[in-house]
Amino acid sequence: MPPKLIFRVHAVRRMFVRSITAAEVRIVIEQGETIERYPGDTPYPSRLLLGYARGRALHVVVADNGGADETIVVTVYQPEPALWQPGFRREAAAMKCVVCKQGETRPGKATVVLQRKGATVAINDVPARVCANCGEEYVDEQVAERVLAAAEASARAGVKVEIRDYVAA
Numbered sequence: 334m335p336p337k338l339i340f341r342v343h344a345v346r347r348m349f350v351r352s353i354t355a356a357e358v359r360i361v362i363e364q365g366e367t368i369e370r371y372p373g374d375t376p377y378p379s380r381l382l383l384g385y386a387r388g389r390a391l392h393v394v395v396a397d398n399g400g401a402d403e404t405i406v407v408t409v410y411q412p413e414p415a416l417w418q419p420g421f422r423r424e425a426a427a428m429k430c431v432v433c434k435q436g437e438t439r440p441g442k443a444t445v446v447l448q449r450k451g452a453t454v455a456i457n458d459v460p461a462r463v464c465a466n467c468g469e470e471y472v473d474e475q476v477a478e479r480v481l482a483a484a485e486a487s488a489r490a491g492v493k494v495e496i497r498d499y500v501a502a
């Protein structure tokens with residue numbers, strides 16, 4: 334019997350940004366491949382699934398509430414090629430943080446705030462490598478170009494304050 338799905342509203346927000354349907358998430362959960370398990374997660378064990386819908390790779394993080402036969406959809410995203418090895422099953426090779434010199438970076442998201450005289454542009458959900466130790470954030474070249482171009486366009490349009498979501502290529 335297929336599990337009942339409970340969507341965290343954050344997941345629904347991420348789905349809306351990328352036009353991902355609930356039916357596509359169900360396909361990933363029912364037919365996808367579990368690529369990482371987090372059995373120690375509380376209050377329920379969770380896992381990361383990889384699946385394909387309409388030709389695009391999707392990662393879905395779920396927590397399994399076995400007692401209630403419910404699966405909680407924690408987040409849904411399209412894996413960023415820069416942060417994963419080809420095939421989207423394994424994270425890109427770990428990188429040491431050059432700021433704290435202790436931590437290793439993990440795939441994550443950053444809010445990048447760019448400012449110059451009179452203009453402030455905040456870009457949410459920018460794919461980044463985030464230091465697990467100190468939280469320092471790093472972006473790759475293509476992402477840097479995109480956030481700079483977006484902020485440049487806003488600044489030239491005379492925007493004073495803007496908050497926008499990152500749009501991938």
Ligand SMILES: [Zn+2]
Pocket residue numbers: 430431432433434435436464465466467468469
């Ligand atoms: Zn660090």
